[in-house]
Amino acid sequence: MQAIPTPTTAPIHLRIADDIRMSIEAGRLSPGDSLPSIAQLGERWRCSSGSVRAAIALLKSQGLVSTSRGRAPTVRQTPHRTVRSSTRHQVEKDAALTTLDIRKSTGEAETNLGIPIAELRFEATYEIITAVELSEIFDIDPTETILKRTYSHSTTDNTLLSSSTSFLPLRLVEGNPALLDEANEPWPGGTMHQLSTVGVEVMQVKDYVTARAASTVEQQLWKTQDGVPFLCCRRISIDRQGIVVEVSDSVYPADRAELEFITELRAWSNTEREGMN
Amino acid sequence: MQAIPTPTTAPIHLRIADDIRMSIEAGRLSPGDSLPSIAQLGERWRCSSGSVRAAIALLKSQGLVSTSRGRAPTVRQTPHRTVRSSTRHQVEKDAALTTLDIRKSTGEAETNLGIPIAELRFEATYEIITAVELSEIFDIDPTETILKRTYSHSTTDNTLLSSSTSFLPLRLVEGNPALLDEANEPWPGGTMHQLSTVGVEVMQVKDYVTARAASTVEQQLWKTQDGVPFLCCRRISIDRQGIVVEVSDSVYPADRAELEFITELRAWSNTEREGMN
DNA sequence: GAGTGGTCTAGACCACTGT
DNA sequence: CAGTGGTCTAGACCACTCC
Secondary structure (H helix, E strand, O other): OOOOOOOOOOOHHHHHHHHHHHHHHOOOOOOOOEOOOHHHHHHHOOOOHHHHHHHHHHHHHOOOEEEEOOEEEEEOOOOOOEEEEOHHHHHHHHHHOOOHHHHHHHHHHHOOOOOOHHHEEEEEEEEEEEOHHHHHHHOOOOOOEEEEEEEEEEEOOOOEEEEEEEEEEHHHHOOOHHHHOHHHOOOOOHHHHHHHOOOOOEEEEEEEEEEEOOOHHHHHHHOOOOOOOEEEEEEEEEEOOOOEEEEEEEEEEOOOEEEEEEEEOOOOOHHHHHOOO | OOOOOOOOOOOHHHHHHHHHHHHHHOOOOOOOOEOOOHHHHHHHOOOOHHHHHHHHHHHHHOOOEEEEOOEEEEEOOOOOOEEEEOHHHHHHHHHHOOOHHHHHHHHHHHOOOOOOHHHEEEEEEEEEEEOOOHHHHHOOOOOOEEEEEEEEEEEOOOOEEEEEEEEEEHHHHOOOHHHHOHHHOOOOOHHHHHHHOOOOOEEEEEEEEEEEOOOHHHHHHHOOOOOOOEEEEEEEEEEOOOOEEEEEEEEEEOOOEEEEEEEEOOOOOHHHHHOOO
8 A cells, every 4th residue: 555656657537536535535625624626736737627537537436535516626635434233133133022012112222323204205115026146045946935035224305315225035924914014114122023923033143245336326226425435244144043034135335334333252261261371 | 216218309419329329238248249340330321420429428427338449339238247245344354263274275265356366466555544524433542553554456457456544543562573574475364364363363354435437547557448447345344342453445347346245133022932923 | 697517519530349 | 350349539508596
């Protein structure tokens, strides 16, 4: 990550972008500050506006700069990241066996996204599909049926705030018809309680995290800026018998989200500790 | 994520990009396939090559398409993702109290990046800094000293394969002078064993994961393509007394890495389970 | 209304790939 | 060598912001 000076033989738009990037990293430009206008940069670097635009476009795709019509480019303001913790798994499990009131209130704590509830829209859609690619992960036949549930929260002006998809083998949940009706959402206590109604206790949760660039549609739905990637999280829930009972996919705009995972380690025994060094 | 048709009033480069994206998502174009050349697309859409270039640039920044000089653009091949599991934390802790031979071999298993060892270059650099922004997380004075250690693996042709930075309060480790000499790296057994030599047992590890777009320098160092974001992982290790003993930052190109975190849940007691319904 | 960025064009030159 | 993408220019028109 050392500072390799951009060679003077490099394309002009890369040299311009590098110069601006260095100004930002050195603190000569702070978040919110305006850059020189494209025309001014073109004069300073003695090049056409097209080359300056290419430089600005690069910085936008790297998340360093924002632009909008009629205003000079600005150094991007990064929003605060909300932490989502894996401790929710245990909290939800603990709440699953409590009263309706407690389940309701823990659910509300979870969906607190810093927006007044009145301006929040919740949506849940149920659909029955065949396993196909999910058959491997559930270890079932590709022709078996699966309940696919999609959840989202958005503001009243249609900005997505959360989005996830959950898959449950239909055979597992059809014992309780209430679990097949999306009108029962939001279900107090969430999936952990839903599964408890058909005798399933989740003992282990595996989270798989990666990231990818945003598509144009995602940028519109979440109202994210250029250069903001998405975190993709696949959660696999496993029951007492080691059977995969739920698979859930979530996405988070990476400029607003941070995922916390806590690993408790087994203590060294005293005899081991004595032999240390 | 539904298919909103791009309006015919939208800029031409967005319509072109959307059309190509739909062809890829519908499977009419498979990874590795060539797209029409920029000139051909310009004829088909009756627009200048500049607009087609803008469309292709957008698809590149979204990770869908690759280009290189002299060849038509192609649908990008996604490399396989290597899983890095949080179970390593326990494995390293268990190994810390074993023999030198076992510690060496578990270390080798960890650094197996699918590259012959002979073509792998390991680098470790030690440096002593003052805490400044890290003082809060370590709960120490900003003027206290910290051992900063940077690690990297690269191929013989200078492509980064792994990169991480570790911070240890100097006061914690200066009891063992061997811990202050980078010539002792790679240390068999890693940080867990190093800490054991000064009587520290890590009981809890917290991982914080987010992502951001790649900078130009990172793209060169890791030889990643446009549109590949980086996963950023901050690991905080906590000892028996609840004190933060290590902070470690790692980055991973998101097209090659997937992080696994396993959460074991406490069982419901039998009396609780009987009340289920 | 002056200044800004966004879109688009037509054309030039260069570097690289394949045959 | 023909065809490809990468860089760069000069200029046009439009949409938007701010004074």
